Amino acid sequence: MSRKQHSEYVSAPVLESLCNEAADLASGAMESVLGLNPSLAFESCASLAFEAFVASAGLNVATLGFRLQPLPRVLLLTLDQRGIEAVLDAQLGGELAAGEDIRPLTAVDLHIARGVLAPMAAALAEAFARVLPDARYEDVFLSPRLDLRPYLAAQESCLVARYAFGLGGVWGRMRLCLPREGLGAIETQLLGARLT
Amino acid sequence: MSLHDEQIVENAAAEDLALVLAGEYAQVAAAVLSGLEAEKASRVLTLLPYAARADILRRIVAMRPVSRQGLREVLHVLAERLRDRRGAREPRGGAAVAAAIARELDAANRQELLAEIEEAAPPLHEELLAALLAFDELALLEDEHFAALFRAVAPETWPLALLGAPEALRARVVPLLDAARRGALQGLEAELESGAAVGGAALRLADVAQAREEVMNQARRLLL
Numbered sequence: 001m002s003r004k005q006h007s008e009y010v011s012a013p014v015l016e017s018l019c020n021e022a023a024d025l026a027s028g029a030m031e032s033v034l035g036l037n038p039s040l041a042f043e044s045c046a047s048l049a050f051e052a053f054v055a056s057a058g059l060n061v062a063t064l065g066f067r068l069q070p071l072p073r074v075l076l077l078t079l080d081q082r083g084i085e086a087v088l089d090a091q092l093g094g095e096l097a098a099g100e101d102i103r104p105l106t107a108v109d110l111h112i113a114r115g116v117l118a119p120m121a122a123a124l125a126e127a128f129a130r131v132l133p134d135a136r137y138e139d140v141f142l143s144p145r146l147d148l149r150p151y152l153a154a155q156e157s158c159l160v161a162r163y164a165f166g167l168g169g170v171w172g173r174m175r176l177c178l179p180r181e182g183l184g185a186i187e188t189q190l191l192g193a194r195l196t
Numbered sequence: 197m198s199l200h201d202e203q204i205v206e207n208a209a210a211e212d213l214a215l216v217l218a219g220e221y222a223q224v225a226a227a228v229l230s231g232l233e234a235e236k237a238s239r240v241l242t243l244l245p246y247a248a249r250a251d252i253l254r255r256i257v258a259m260r261p262v263s264r265q266g267l268r269e270v271l272h273v274l275a276e277r278l279r280d281r282r283g284a285r286e287p288r289g290g291a292a293v294a295a296a297i298a299r300e301l302d303a304a305n306r307q308e309l310l311a312e313i314e315e316a317a318p319p320l321h322e323e324l325l326a327a328l329l330a331f332d333e334l335a336l337l338e339d340e341h342f343a344a345l346f347r348a349v350a351p352e353t354w355p356l357a358l359l360g361a362p363e364a365l366r367a368r369v370v371p372l373l374d375a376a377r378r379g380a381l382q383g384l385e386a387e388l389e390s391g392a393a394v395g396g397a398a399l400r401l402a403d404v405a406q407a408r409e410e411v412m413n414q415a416r417r418l419l420l
Contacts, residue, residue: 035265085221091266092227093259106219111273 012159014131015045015190019161019176022120022127029119036090038116039166040174046162050177051154057146057175062105062113065140065151066121068128074140074151075124076177077117083165083172084109087116096168105144114142116165120174131186152179159190201268201275202231208278210236214243216277222248224270226255227262242336242364291320295327306420329415331408335364341419346372348414355381356407359388 023040031037048056053076061078068075081102088108089096105113118139125137152158156179163174180187205213205228217225217240225244229237229252241249298306314321337345346369349357355377358366370378 035263085223088221088223088266088270091263092223092270093262094223094226094255095258095260103221104219106221107277108220108224108270108273111269115269 012045012191015159015161016042018124018127018130018190019045019163022123023163025123025126026120029123030116033115033119034087034091034112036087036167038087039164040120041164041166043162043164046160047180048158048160049154050152050156050158050179053158053160053175053177054146056160057173057177059146060102060105061146061175062110062117063141063143063146064114064117064121065143067136067138067140068125068132069136069138070134071132072182073179075121075179076146076152076175077121077124078146078173078175078177079113079116079165080173081105081109082170083116083174084112086165086167086170086172087112089170090167096170110142110144116174117142124176131189152177156181201271204275204278205271206232210239210243212278212281214240216274216281218244218248222251223255225252226259227267227270228274230256230259231267239336246362291323291327294324298324298328303420310420325416325420328420329412331412332362332365334411334415335362335368337419342368344418345411345415348418349411351377352380353407353410355384356403357411359384359404 019042023042027038027040030040057078058080061080062084064077065074066077067073084105085094086096088094121139122137125135128135159178159180161176161178163176165172165174183190208216213228217228225248229240232240241252244252298309301309310321310324313324334342334345346354351374354369354373358369358381361369370381373381
């Protein structure tokens, strides 16, 4: 399969606007959950096959699976190790100089990731209410890995939003994966006709 | 809630705490250890993977103010894991379990049982001895026991036994060596590093193993 099939950037003003709005809402919520004020900046949107999303996010990321009712499919939010360690450094008196060692994520890492990802998922529900009236957010799972889970097939087409998550000059990555199947009418609203 | 979590972490056995901290980000271990009594923190640090210890200690030196809320959250998760470890203790066998039980016996009873096992099942006796006291653990001995062990081992044995030994053990033995033995150790290390003749290196590994066995024989005689 060609690279183009899996990395089409999306020019979607509404989706970008919702992602930006969610980032603003989530930053405030994270402050109350974590006692920190991280920077959360929307970077880009792309249309990717699920397996390409997994390849770009990496397997060693904390993954929150959640639903935005009434959408039928599970959405995924991921936070990488660097983002988690930035939070731990900020909370536990670290130097905020991210290391390079890759290690399996632990229960502490997952707990920290939940403090970042759950407010973000709730903020997405709030922002998406503009195109999805009565959107309700509900956790499905929190995992220390991004697996090829049964929720999504490898070739399934997804809208992917990428965020930079920063604390004290250390930047991690957060990613949102939104399966296109089941979006129905709101996909047209999110993307318009401009898929480049 | 959080006070209880803090107590669970503080009161946990050093071995359990080390197991729980072993996979964590180094700043987590640094924050937890910095809140323990120095003696316990030192024991936990010694039980953590060798490669992580310097980074953890360095982070304790450089530690900035810690958020109480953040630390409470981390301690809560660690306390949960420690509770899980306690709850998961089901009946099981093995040398480690037998060794833990044998350690609690008084010396006379322990020696009597060990002698019986040696007679009945020498391989199991060996396994049990290894679990009761390993060479790498000698650095953890109390000063009095350590001094007795140092005196009991022939001086010329120590340089060979220390080749490739854990840094913590070297740090305790080397200051006690006389100048000649220290020189011998440095010579052996330089020889090893420079890649001595293959035949010589093979012979040396056997010598190192034998020297360590001599140390362990004395340690078991004195301590078990």
